[in-house]
Amino acid sequence: MKQHVQRAITGLCAVGVTLGLGIAAAPANAADDEYHVLVVGETLGFRHSHIDDTTRAIIELGQEHGFGVDVWDPPQGSSPGQPALTLASSPFTTAADLSKYATIIFASPVDATNNLDPNRPRLLNDTELAAFQGYIRGGGGYVGLHAATDSMHTVPWYSELTGGSARFRNHPAQQTATMRVESPGHPSTTMLPAEWVRFDEWYNFTANPREDVHVLITLDESTYNPGNGAMGADHPLAWCQNFEGGRSWYEGAGHTDASWTDPLFLSHVLGGIEWTAGKVTGGGDCVTFGEVDGILTDLAGESKKNRKLAGDVTAYLETAEAAADAGDHDGAIHVLKQAKGKAHGIQDAVLVAKIADLIEWQEALAA
Structure with missing residues (x-):
């Protein structure tokens, strides 16, 4: 494996232009790709507008950095999905089928289970969940973006995978806040300033995951109004862990569409993708x-x-x-x-x- 070095994200400022041009996802059997990833945007609940932007930005990253991208985001109810990009059927069939992907990226796939009603349809049904669990336990990677913590609330295992059973609780109005890098040696943080001032939607979580994860970034609540879900002086926002044989990385920011044309934010996410895919090492590799x-x-x-x-x-x-x-x-x-x-x-x-x-x-x- 290679040590992570900061690389320029060239051409990504043009994503805002190319988004409307119908970029085709590089299929996961593309011969020239070093590895392959799956982006999951399927939505059974609230549809985040950034999902389309996130998907296309990751496709661009793959084109520039040597990985192929498949997309699972079919139309569901009021969610339009991404019919031009999505696979024809669910890839969550068996762990063996999922093993073609070095990592699986959950891009805010909200499923409306936050009321903890076990009868609510989940993002993954029992068969799909078993396939995903087998994939992780077989050494697979997981990247959770923004509202990935607002999915499968009724599956404790999933909340442990996303990090320390920390599920989305609520958020205040979008505003500017300071993100503080706590673990600067990780491949997803080496390019970041110690204090990273950004405008975004800042999540409060149901629990502090610190005891179970390697915290990468915290939020400084003194720099914004966290609302009635304030977590206090210790507010983790991004973290990673080695989980049941696999690798998990989560970033709670990324709600704004502008995040997905920001070269620095994209470099950060690329580091998470590459680390969970097992392509880079550094900073203790999320050990705790x-x-x-x-x-x-x-x-x-x-x-x-x-x-x-x-x-x-x-x-x-x-x-x-x-x-x-x-x-x-x-x-x-x-x-x-x-x-x-x-x-x-x-x-x-x-x-x-x-x-x-x-x-x-x-x-x-x-x-």
Whole structure:
């Protein structure tokens, strides 16, 4: 895999011109493409106007950066969909069928399940959901954009995939706010300023996902009026995680049509696509302390020796996490290096690699 480097998004300012020209999606069997992605815009509830713009912007990104794009966005009720671009039938048939896609992008596919009525039709029915779960568990990628958290509210697994069970709650009026980059070493954030001032629709969520995800960007609520769903001093907006064998990346911004002609925003989204597709690495690859704790728990029961070593490594991790939470990233790095040395005794390559990711993450924060 290649390390992510910032690349100019050339030609994307012209998307606003080409949007009306009926760009054809590059089919997922296009021989010249390095990999393929699926954009899901199917809407059973409120239809976001940006979906068409998002789809065409991603097609442009694919043309410039070597990936093919399929679209699933059929007309549904009052939603016009994108009949000129959509596949003829649902791609969510089996996990094997979905495996042709390096990542699947949910572009605000709202399904009106936010009232938690289990009888409401979901974006994915039981068969389609099983295929999607199998795809993720088989190493697939997921990109959630904006209202991707306002879908399948009655499926807890999906809310865990999107991030820490954080579902869309509400939003204030569109306004300018400051996004603060918390994890600057990730391939989707390396190009961003530390303080990113943008006009958008800012989501409040039903829960803070921080305990379960790697937070990339937070919202500074002192820079705008968050309304009656304010989350306070810690308001994650973009995050990522390694989830059940797959990779998940979410960005809560992107409601405005203008987002999808903004080269900086598109570079950010491209980083998320490429990371979930497994094409770039960096910044600790969305590792969390909780993820490493889970690996240790699984390894601890294998032998008496492993239980002792796992206990020692756990103690180091707890100390390192406390230092990181306090902003002492150099201190966290020092302790994590001790943890990595001890972890070699357990002889598990995944554990050692994940602790190395923790170190890389903290090094980016300390820089």
